[in-house]
Amino acid sequence: MKMEVQSKFDQYPIHIKPLLENLRELILEVAESLSLGDVEETLKWGEPSYLVKGGSTIRIDWKEKSPEQYFIFFNCNTKLIDTFRELYSEELEFQGNRAIILNARNSIPLHILRHCIELAMKYKSVKHKPLLGA
Template identity: 50%
Template sequence: MNPDIKAKFDSYPKDVQQQLEQVRKLILMVAAENKLGEVKETLKWGEASYLVKSGSAIRIDWKPKDPNAIKVFFHCQTRLVETFKEIYRTEFVYEGKRAILIPLNTNINHLPLKHCIELALKYHQIKHLPLLGA
């Protein structure tokens, strides 16, 4: 893990750290399973950011103003969140066109988050397809 991201995660409460680390592992797993190449892991705007060459950046963070959830951010000028809202109307709580909120007490393996991450990491390959090929 990037040392800056580790320090950022370590500054949060334990339950927040665990949820962020689970989403991070899911991002890395999806990239590996789909052979998408190296995942660039950095801090952007103070948030953990993940990007592969063919994809759109995914950022993850926790905000004290929403203490019971983490947020998975997607580039707001893509069709990603719009597509997620169409496909997964009730599975997530959304923040505009930019984020999915994941409650801290939620098992991310029971959510379709893996599919959303896959669409983001393949975005530049699929952006021309209806519903991003989903």
């Protein structure tokens, strides 16, 4: 992990840091399982950011104004959140067309998040398909 990304993780509250580290691991695991090559890990807009060739950027973060929530952000100029909402509106909570909202007190729907991350990582090859080919 790059120094600036590690520094950002170290700034998160004690109850949030392991949750975001788990999301990071899930993102890296999905990229590896799909053989998508190297994951570019950096800070964008001060948030840990992940990108693979042919994919759309995924960011994760926590905001002080919502202390029990943490977020997975997607590019708002894509069809990703609209697709996730269509597929998983019963299971996930969303913020506009840019984020999945997760609650620190609830377990995460791992198989659903894995699928959302996979669609973001393959976005450029599936963006023309209905529901991104899901």
